[in-house]
Amino acid sequence: MVTADTPSALPDSADDAHLKEHTLECRELIKGHFLHAFRDTVRLPDGREATREYVRHPGAVMIIAQLDDGRLVLERQYRYPVQAVMVEFPAGKLDAGEGSLACAQRELLEETGYSASRWARAGVMHPVISYSTEFIDIWFARELSAGERQLDAGEFLDVFTASPAELLQWCGDGRVTDGKTLTGALWLQNVLSGAWVLDWQDSAGADTVR
């Protein structure tokens, strides 16, 4: 309940002891081909114990790549868990030891054939904070050069382009429901309006970033 003394701005995080949970035990639940899941025992803020089950994930990147005419490089890919072909920004998982920008450059090239001369890291999102450690670094890419894509074995996806206005329309009418792509659309809308400002770098500087 919000009362007269309910905080009305983002509260200071210095004193979150009444919210934090502390690990008592960490146990592997399953190590599959892809899913690596754990069940931890935690101490709750009130001193009682509970279990937390979650997927451990290496992290990922998403790329919002714009052609010189402003059009976006998008993909259509069948996603088995939701049994549908989804419209998405290009994205992929970090390889072991791989930097975020290097991963973004690799995934954009592999999935779409594009290389980009200019890159900007917008921010990070956590797609499923209740049961996965996954984060997705959000990258913008410009000054694109087309080449040949190099899909992994067993990877099937279509590449196409759309204007920002088309993408935003599809986000509003339900044709785009992928969470990371909706987050990318929020970034795109605010960057294009000038509300949010990106810090662009040349791709030559890639190795020095994260």
Add this chain to the structure above:
Amino acid sequence: MVTADTPSALPDSADDAHLKEHTLECRELIKGHFLHAFRDTVRLPDGREATREYVRHPGAVMIIAQLDDGRLVLERQYRYPVQAVMVEFPAGKLDAGEGSLACAQRELLEETGYSASRWARAGVMHPVISYSTEFIDIWFARELSAGERQLDAGEFLDVFTASPAELLQWCGDGRVTDGKTLTGALWLQNVLSGAWVLDWQDSAGADTVR
């Protein structure tokens, strides 16, 4: 690679045979206290076989609740998998057999103490299409009445309010990274600008919806 004949609008989904995967076998991987995971064998578009591992999820709702002065009802909650206190819109999982609006009304009341007279379903998002069946129905709520919240045992979260401008600033500066909340911010921004239009209903009609 995008070439002269690359589709430049959302392609027709009538012929996605070159993308679709077909289930050959479905096997339970683990049934935990919370995580229910499967490993399916699928036939790929090229006829070969592969496995797909994913979490089966009952679905969830998120509520974008606005007070009469326009401020938003938000939460701060510790999320164990990402080891951080996250700023979020209220949200929760569907109970067995529960309708989407009934769930939204229940979760808003339990977590924040608020009831709402006016509801509008904005759309749906899929937070993690690569390894979960989860969907989140996105609801807007207005004409709020404050009451007492009823947290579940073992649930700890702070309720606070913020203006839409504050929330959008936090999305841009990295203080909000929860994927569902970023998607909610996209909806909020476009509803407030008038670009996306909601279909409001009285809460009395709740039982007739989904």
